[in-house]
Amino acid sequence: xxxxxxxxxxxxxxxxxxxxxxxxxxxxxxxxxxxxxxxxxxxxxxxxxxxxxxxxxxxxxxxxxxxxxxxxxxxxxxxxxxxxxxxxxxxxxxxxxxxxxxxxxxxxxxxxxxxxxxxxxxxxxxxxxxxxxxxxxxxxxxxxxxxxxxxxxxxxxxxxxxxxxxxxxxxxxxxxxxxxxxxxxxxxxxxxxxxxxxxxxxxxxxxxxxxxxxxxxxxxxxxxxxxxxxxxxxxxxxxxxxxxxxxxxxxxxxxxxxxxxxxxxxxxxxxxxxxxxxxxxxxxxxxxxxxxxxxxxxxxxxxxxxxxxxxxxxxxxxxxxxxxxxxxxxxxxxxxxxxxxxxxxxxxxxxxxxxxxxxxxxxxxxxxxxxxxxxxxxxxxxxxxxxxxxxxxxxxxxxxxxxxxxxxxxxxxxxxxxxxxxxxxxxxxxxxxxxxxxxxxxxxxxxxxxxxxxxxxxxxxxxxxxxxxxxxxxxxxxxxxxxxxxxxxxxxxxxxxxxxxxxxxxxxxxxxxxxxxxxxxxxxxxxxxxxxxxxxxxxxxxxxxxxxxxxxxxxxxxxxxxxxxxxxxxxxxxxxxxxxxxxxxxxxxxxxxxxxxxxxxxxxxxxxxxxxxxxxxxxxxxxxxxxxxxxxxxxxxxxxxxxxxxxxxxxxxxxxxxxxxxxxxxxxxxxxxxxxxxxxxxxxxxxxxxxxxxxxxxxxxxxxxxxxxxxxxxxxxxxxxxxxxxxxxxxxxxxxxxxxxxxxxxxxxxxxxxxxxxxxxxxxxxxxxxxxxxxxxxxxxxxxxxxxxxxxxxxxxxxxxxxxxxxxxxxxxxxxxxxxxxxxxxxxxxxxxxxxxxxxxxxxxxxxxxxxxxxxxxxxxxxxxxxxxxxxxxxxxxxxxxxxxxxxxxxxxxxxxxxxxxxxxxxxx
Numbered sequence: 001x002x003x004x005x006x007x008x009x010x011x012x013x014x015x016x017x018x019x020x021x022x023x024x025x026x027x028x029x030x031x032x033x034x035x036x037x038x039x040x041x042x043x044x045x046x047x048x049x050x051x052x053x054x055x056x057x058x059x060x061x062x063x064x065x066x067x068x069x070x071x072x073x074x075x076x077x078x079x080x081x082x083x084x085x086x087x088x089x090x091x092x093x094x095x096x097x098x099x100x101x102x103x104x105x106x107x108x109x110x111x112x113x114x115x116x117x118x119x120x121x122x123x124x125x126x127x128x129x130x131x132x133x134x135x136x137x138x139x140x141x142x143x144x145x146x147x148x149x150x151x152x153x154x155x156x157x158x159x160x161x162x163x164x165x166x167x168x169x170x171x172x173x174x175x176x177x178x179x180x181x182x183x184x185x186x187x188x189x190x191x192x193x194x195x196x197x198x199x200x201x202x203x204x205x206x207x208x209x210x211x212x213x214x215x216x217x218x219x220x221x222x223x224x225x226x227x228x229x230x231x232x233x234x235x236x237x238x239x240x241x242x243x244x245x246x247x248x249x250x251x252x253x254x255x256x257x258x259x260x261x262x263x264x265x266x267x268x269x270x271x272x273x274x275x276x277x278x279x280x281x282x283x284x285x286x287x288x289x290x291x292x293x294x295x296x297x298x299x300x301x302x303x304x305x306x307x308x309x310x311x312x313x314x315x316x317x318x319x320x321x322x323x324x325x326x327x328x329x330x331x332x333x334x335x336x337x338x339x340x341x342x343x344x345x346x347x348x349x350x351x352x353x354x355x356x357x358x359x360x361x362x363x364x365x366x367x368x369x370x371x372x373x374x375x376x377x378x379x380x381x382x383x384x385x386x387x388x389x390x391x392x393x394x395x396x397x398x399x400x401x402x403x404x405x406x407x408x409x410x411x412x413x414x415x416x417x418x419x420x421x422x423x424x425x426x427x428x429x430x431x432x433x434x435x436x437x438x439x440x441x442x443x444x445x446x447x448x449x450x451x452x453x454x455x456x457x458x459x460x461x462x463x464x465x466x467x468x469x470x471x472x473x474x475x476x477x478x479x480x481x482x483x484x485x486x487x488x489x490x491x492x493x494x495x496x497x498x499x500x501x502x503x504x505x506x507x508x509x510x511x512x513x514x515x516x517x518x519x520x521x522x523x524x525x526x527x528x529x530x531x532x533x534x535x536x537x538x539x540x541x542x543x544x545x546x547x548x549x550x551x552x553x554x555x556x557x558x559x560x561x562x563x564x565x566x567x568x569x570x571x572x573x574x575x576x577x578x579x580x581x582x583x584x585x586x587x588x589x590x591x592x593x594x595x596x597x598x599x600x601x602x603x604x605x606x607x608x609x610x611x612x613x614x615x616x617x618x619x620x621x622x623x624x625x626x627x628x629x630x631x632x633x634x635x636x637x638x639x640x641x642x643x644x645x646x647x648x649x650x651x652x653x654x655x656x657x658x659x660x661x662x663x664x665x666x667x668x669x670x671x672x673x674x675x676x677x678x679x680x681x682x683x684x685x686x687x688x689x690x691x692x693x694x695x696x697x698x699x700x701x702x703x704x705x706x707x708x709x710x711x712x713x714x715x716x717x718x719x720x721x722x723x724x725x726x727x728x729x730x731x732x733x734x735x736x737x738x739x740x741x742x743x744x745x746x747x748x749x750x751x752x753x754x755x756x757x758x759x760x761x762x763x764x765x766x767x768x769x770x771x772x773x774x775x776x777x778x779x780x781x782x783x784x785x786x787x788x789x790x791x792x793x794x795x796x797x798x799x800x801x802x803x804x805x806x807x808x809x810x811x812x813x814x815x816x817x818x819x820x821x822x823x824x825x826x827x828x829x830x831x832x833x834x835x836x837x838x839x840x841x842x843x844x845x846x847x848x849x850x851x852x853x854x855x856x857x858x859x860x861x862x863x864x865x866x867x868x869x870x871x872x873x874x875x876x877x878x879x880x881x882x883x884x885x886x887x888x889x890x891x892x893x894x895x896x897x898x899x900x901x902x903x904x905x906x907x908x909x
Contacts, residue, residue, distance in 0.1 A: 003084040004032020006093035008854070011078075012319070013503050019100035019163075019201030021317035023070045026062040026570070029080050029093065030854050034875050034892065035060055037083040042068070044076050054083070060876065061567055061828060061852030072102045073163060073248055100201050100317030101165050101246070107312035109260035111169070111242040114147035114267035115303040118239035119225040124232050124388045125535060126543050130635060134388055140282070143274030146410065148292060149217040149243060150299050151265045157251040159208045164215075165248070167199040167315065170241035171222030171277075171410055175293035176207040176215055184322040185437060186277075186412070189471035190223045190483075192527040193237045195514035198318035198507075204247070215259075216293025217243050220275040220410035227278050229532070230480045232389030236529035244310055266302035275410035278481070279391040283406060285399035286363065319510075320439070320503035323471055325352075327436040331429035337381055341421035346434040349373050349416040349784040349804050351467035351477030353394070355407035356420075357431040363400025367422040368393060371415035373478070373803040377796035381419055385478045386800050392478065412437050412470070414478030414804055416783065438466045441499040444850035447815060450843040453778045454766075454815070460777070461809035462498050464784040465491075468806050469501070472508050472527065476787065476802040482525045483508060486551035486620070487807045490747045492558050494812040496565040497849055505558060506571050512555060513578045520585030522552035522578070524620075541618065541639070547585070548619040549650035550744040555579050556657045560664060567828020567852060572664045579661045583677075586614040586654050594647050609687035613651040621646035622705035622742030626772045626789060627735070641703075641742050648692060648699065648706045649744060655684040656713040667827070689716050697723025704731045705745035711756065712748035725756040737764050739772055747810040754818060762818075763840050766811070774811055785809040820847030821858055828852050831878040834890070836860045838867050838883065838901050853877050862901065871895045 008030035011017055027040060035058055042050040042065065050065045057063075060082070070076065079094035101107065120142050122135065135142060164181060166174060167188040174181040182202045191198055219241050220226075227234045247259035271288040275281035291297045332347040344354075354369055361367070371392040376382035385392065392413040396406050415434075420427055443466075449455040468474045472483040473491075488495075488505070495501045512526040523546055525532070536546045556579040559571045594616045602610065621642035628640035658681035665674035692699055697720045699706050707728040710716055716724055731740065741749045753762035769775040772789030780792045787805035792798055817823045821836035829851035836845065836858065846859040854874030861868050872894050873879045879890040884902035 003088040003090040009095040011097045018098045021319035024068050028061045031082045033084040035082045040080050042078045072106045074099050104312035109246045111244045111308040112261045112265045113242040113306040119235045122234040145269040146220045146272035146275050148270045151215045153259045154212050160252045161250040162205045163248045164202045164204045166245035168243040169224045173218045178294040186323045192511045192514040196316045212295045226276045227389035236531040265305045268302040280393040281408050281411045282395040284397040320507045324440040326438045329434040331432045341419050344418045350436045352435045352437040353408045355433045358404045361398035365398040367396045370419040371413040439469050444500050445497040446848045448846040453775050456778050461812040464806035476805050484525045485554035489554035490810045492561040497816045502566045520581035521547035522555045522582045524551040545618045549653040553653045553657045556661045560660045590614045592616040612687040614654040615647045615651045619646035621649050625742035627740045644701050651688050652709045652713050655681050704740045705742045708745040708748050711752045750814045820845045835882040869897045
């Protein structure tokens with residue numbers, strides 16, 4: 001009898017990807033039973049390019065085939081079979097994949113630049129924003145039209161295979177013979193364009209016709225030239241947009257040909273008067289000819305393009321999942337706005353845009369769509385996002401047809417509500433749909449909790465994650481849309497539970513490495529532009545920060561999370577050098593004393609300790625610590641937490657990054673490096689404890705955050721830990737059992753309490769519903785995670801802040817690990833502990849997480865004095881159930897158990 005069938009074949013995490021971005025892709029599959037050996041074969045056509053033979057191994061995830069070196073733009077078939085522990089062999093399981101253009105030498109095309117005026121350069125600063133400065137000229141005077149490109153070509157014979165490799169400086173959509181190519185939006189996405197620009201690959205075989213064909217490309221400013229970031233400055237990567245492509249054809253008779261972007265391309269203005277990612281777009285349907293990308297269209301009045309030689313080293317294959325339309329939401333209600341127009345509520349804060357249908361509009365009617373995330377306390381229109389070039393306004397000019405449908409193509413917005421103006425009749429809800437945009441990540445986790453508020457909190461986290469993971473991990477989908485390193489550093493563990501984020505974050509880490517300074521500094525956001533560097537050089541205070549504690553440490557901490565959750569060693573290997581360079585920068589920067597000590601006589605011993613600590617310079621510290629923001633205007637309060645905590649937070653993250661990088665070195669087999677890093681970490685910890693912890697376990701600052709981090713990062717000797725724990729408990733009590741942790745410490749707060757014997761206090765904080773707390777937001781109708789705990793005040797007044805910032809959603813990892821009870825104890829979930837929180841307030845929980853070996857599900861229900869627990873354990877995972885301190889091994893398969901509820905936990909004093 002054969003072994004159970006093999007399923008779930010993937011290449012670099014993806015099923016049958018059309019354009020793998022590496023010549024040495026890793027292969028994964030899910031055995032039907034515990035695996036003892038495997039055999040892999042890879043073919044292209046009739047040629048076998050790799051064959052492993054029988055390999056004794058339990059590994060079935062991210063398996064590397066020795067000697068594999070695949071060619072560019074090729075199609076492959078691969079198959080695998082496995083042996084189980086009894087020696088039975090499975091049938092072959094097979095799948096296909098293709099490769100991208102993997103070598104710079106594959107490129108012969110040039111950049112084609114449409115004949116158009118360049119983007120107007122606008123330079124704004126953070127101070128401009130704070131002081132209320134805004135552009136003086138209208139949007140229509142400052143922005144420029146979207147450009148159209150056309151190229152005619154004729155295949156020499158019937159085409160059997162066609163692949164389009166294309167990217168742009170800007171954002172683009174492509175069409176062939178009037179049909180849109182692919183389903184991606186906002187391609188090529190956001191990259192550190194000076195170093196890398198992602199190339200998309202499309203299978204366009206079915207779009208080609210015998211005879212003449214036309215490739216059309218619509219090209220907008222996008223991230224390249226548009227108004228982006230917190231400052232809203234334009235042209236941060238360039239003023240001129242362009243596109244480059246190669247269409248690779250293979251005819252039925254086996255001939256190959258390349259159609260490359262070159263001097264035969266022509267250009268003209270499109271029907272968009274302008275299109276900007278942040279401001280919005282203006283589209284005139286009267287100027288739109290849907291035949292513009294067909295052979296029959298007359299392009300004699302179009303203009304020749306300029307051709308620029310390409311640097312192929314910058315052109316990199318796109319890896320991961322592109323941005324797509326991932327969901328649609330109907331309008332829940334339409335109400336008249338007393339100030340003119342109608343307000344449409346879609347019931348959920350999202351990132352995306354609105355698709356509308358107009359019934360019998362008049363020619364020339366101008367319809368506008370304004371976007372916001374919240375209304376005010378009285379239900380009136382309220383703009384919650386302030387700043388320069390943050391208009392979030394789309395404009396449509398009707399052609400006068402019986403029915404007209406339109407969705408913007410080169411912008412997106414953060415919103416729940418839309419105000420429509422310019423309609424001749426009241427809108428019907430069915431004529432408006434909210435289109436959700438996101439990187440199309442596979443949604444892998446699920447969590448359902450019997451407490452409706454806690455369940456809503458989880459769903460809010462999922463929505464914030466999905467709508468901010470758009471090309472890069474953005475902080476928010478409206479004001480900044482920046483890849484802040486601190487945000488993803490605190491949120492990465494939660495992200496892995498809800499979606500398959502490994503390819504997405506790996507691509508972002510490649511950008512982060514490209515942005516690392518020559519001196520080792522890791523920037524606080526990535527992708528980063530030359531204008532970001534200019535702002536830092538000329539800035540003061542926070543505006544001068546290039547790298548800082550807790551943000552830059554993402555270069556070590558995020559790869560480690562991916563290794564913990566996915567068992568991905570390659571991401572550790574790829575980022576190790578960058579992490580070491582950041583560590584070396586910290587070591588060098590430690591020579592600088594904190595400002596308060598520069599004029600203070602120091603003993604040789606204290607000077608030696610200070611020389612070990614990265615504790616000077618500008619840092620954000622435990623950013624947004626709630627108590628430091630109370631009772632003061634934001635512009636005065638925002639700097640208090642950094643001033644109080646930065647000197648403590650920086651060396652704690654220094655020690656933690658040393659520790660995590662040592663673990664990474666161990667995982668990669670470099671034990672010597674690991675030992676050196678551990679020794680360095682021990683020196684930093686000893687110096688920190690001697691400098692900042694007194695004999696009674698007190699830190700110089702009486703805030704929860706520094707105590708949380710000191711305990712989470714093992715910054716104090718074991719004999720002092722109980723003292724620090726008690727100080728933390730006292731600080732929480734002094735705040736009425738409410739959190740007072742900032743940006744960097746809040747991810748660790750509940751775990752520190754749980755591990756210190758204060759699980760009940762951790763639960764009280766989790767279920768707290770007074771501000772600041774997670775459930776305070778839920779009780780006020782939140783559908784995503786807020787930037788500020790008090791975005792809506794207790795009296796109902798609304799602040800002009802982001803209502804969609806995922807960072808404080810880091811608590812979601814606690815819901816999976818501590819409440820539902822699924823905790824990985826070996827990389828890639830090779831072993832897990834299942835420990836449901838049966839002593840808490842929930843009656844029921846049901847959670848499922850992705851593992852490389854299949855889904856792992858735990859569901860439990862409390863009834864009276866016992867609980868029913870169901871667990872589905874995939875083959876390849878070693879699971880242990882822990883209830884009331886007793887451990888039970890669970891074999892692969894389904895389990896239904898009934899256990900006695902644990903005795904109530906004693907309150908630790």
